[in-house]
Every structure is written in structure tokens, then in C-alpha cells.
Amino acid sequence: MSRFKPAAHTYTRTTTGWWRKNPYFTRYMAREGSAVFLSMYALVLLAGLNSLSRGEASYNAWRASLATPLAIVFHIVALAAITYHSITWFQVMPKTAPRLPFNAKMLTAGGLAAAAGCSAIILGALLWATR
């Protein structure tokens, strides 16, 4: 035992798990945690770009790595995390916007509709271009 033991009323900051005690902070950490998965997904794409620049064999090896169970599980978790980011991003938007000439909730609904529209356009374009 250290003789420099803190006095009875010394404040000690808790650094682990503090956010699990309150649902508000749990949601906050889930939102911020999505950044880890977004960065990792960017690195997966960067690895794919690197393999693409090295030729067909290398690119196909990258694709094979995407079909492993670990990669599938990672992408399912990442999909959930980034979808949560997307929802919260548009929920926060009215709070950061200047005075709006319409109901602020429309901004959130509009953003989510834009995300759904962009997703549909990308999937449609992919199916059409590679038909």
C-alpha cells in the first residue's frame, strides 16, 4: 500500500465503463464508436485499392478475404454502427442549423429520405452497369 494513498475526499475520475450506467451516455458512446468502424472500413477499401493496383490475382485475394466469416461479421457490425451514425447525424442537424423557415423535424426526415434515395440510386446504378 502506498503511503501516498489519496485522502478520503480526493476525487478520482472513473475512466472505464462510466457510460454504461446511463442510457444517454451509452447512446453517445455508440454514436462516437461508429467512427472506429468507419475508419476501419476506409482501411478495408484502401487495402482493396492497393490490391487492385497490383493486378487481378492480388485483387481476387482481397475479394476472397472479404468472404471470410470474420470479415462478414465485421461488416455486419459496421453496417449497424454506420446506420446508427446516419440516423443520429440527421437527428442532430436541426440543432446545428440556423433558424429554419419550416419545421425542424422535416430536416431530419429529409436527410434520411436523401440517404435512402442515394442508397437506391447506387444499388440501381450498380445493377444496371454490371448487368
Add this chain to the structure above:
Amino acid sequence: MGHALKRSGEPPFWALFGAGGMLSALIGPVLIFTTGIAVPLGLLPARTMSYAHVLAFAQNPLGKTAIFAVIALFLFHGCHRMVHSLHDVGIRTGPTARMVFYGAAIFGTFVAMALLVRIGF
């Protein structure tokens, strides 16, 4: 009086955080679903991500721009958020942490640029 305000490096990083946040909110889920789940599991045809198709996309100037924007902005958004969350998980923040995280995003951006150049037109 006479004190010059110290310039903060925050605004450009904040702008990149915002751009990356918007881009990933709009198309992040569909990209992850397509490249990480639907094509590997066969929900979408394997040819969707064939070497020929993806190479043609990466050689097209618009395709190049899209790939570059996604990788760079996702990295800047992710690294900005992570550096601001370090305190919440009990890690000391400061100039070193900022250098490591923003440095990683800048490095990844340059790697993406170099690879896109190497892939050619």
C-alpha cells in the same frame, strides 16, 4: 493588447469531419452492405465487383474522384471523432494524440491518391 491570437488548426479538420459525416450518413450503409455483405455472400452477383468492372471504375475520372472522396473523408471523419473521444475512454489527449490521428488520416489520403495514380487512366 498586442497579443496576436494563436491560430487554431481546428476549422479545416472540422470541415473535413462534417463532409465525411455527411457523405457517410448518405452512402456509408449502402457501401458497407454492397462491398462487405451482399457481394461476398452472393446476394448480389459476384460480377458486380469483378476485377474488370472495378478497374474500369477506378480508371474513370469520376470513379477515381468517388473512391478518393470516400476513403479520404471517411478517414478524416473517423479520426476526428476518435481523437475527440479519447478523453471519454480515459486516454490523455493533446497535440501528440492529434498528430497521430490526423497524421493517420493525412497519410491514408496520400496513399489513396498515389494508388489511384498508379492504377492509371
